[in-house]
Amino acid sequence: MELEELYALMERFARSGLTDLEWEREGEKIALRCAPAPVVVSAPAAAPAAQAAPAQAEAAAPAAPAAQEQGETVNAPLVGTFYAAPAPGEEAFAAPGKQVKKGETLCLIEAMKMMSEIPAPADCVVEEVLARDGEAVGFGEPLLRIRRV
Incomplete structure (x- = not known):
């Protein structure tokens, strides 16, 4: 296997959301493994700035509103295929601007022929x-950005 082919395989593996891949061709065997991405709970951007020098704290202060504008994300609880609507051509479960109640379905993830509904964690607006x-989406990958109401 040429180096370019190996790099292309590694790139596709990284984007696939898979955690294990074994590839064998003409006597060459390659095994790729990675741990699933951890679920990250983002803290306000200003928290690390409290330990920084005063000049750095002043520079970090304008970044705090931007972090708040990002909102909260709903992350994929499993690896699979993301679906925004119950079926092709139908209205999406949660379009931007839509207000949803806690527990309402935001989207679907299909994994191994099983459909998993992803519920709203709270009353919110889909941003x-x-x-x-x-x-395909990977474990922990952000699916939607929401704002709690």
């Missing part, structure tokens, strides 16, 4: 759909 319909 943005981050995942693309019909594409």
Whole structure:
């Protein structure tokens, strides 16, 4: 296997959301493994600045509103295929600007022929759909950005 082919395989593996891949061709065997991405709970951007020097704290202060504008994300609880609607051509569960109640379905993830509904963690407004319909998502990957109400 040429180096370019190996790099292309590694790149596709990284984007796939898979955690293990074994590839064998013409006597060559490659095994790729990675741990699933951890679920990250983001803290306010100003928290690390409290330990920084005063000049750095002043520089970090304008970043705090931007972090708040990002909102909270709903992350993929499993690896699979993201679906924004119950079926092709139907209305999306949660379009940007839509207000949803806690427990309402925001989207679906299909894994191993099983559909898993992803519920709203709280009463919220969907700010943005981050995942693309019909594409693979990895564990912990942000699916939607929401704002609690």
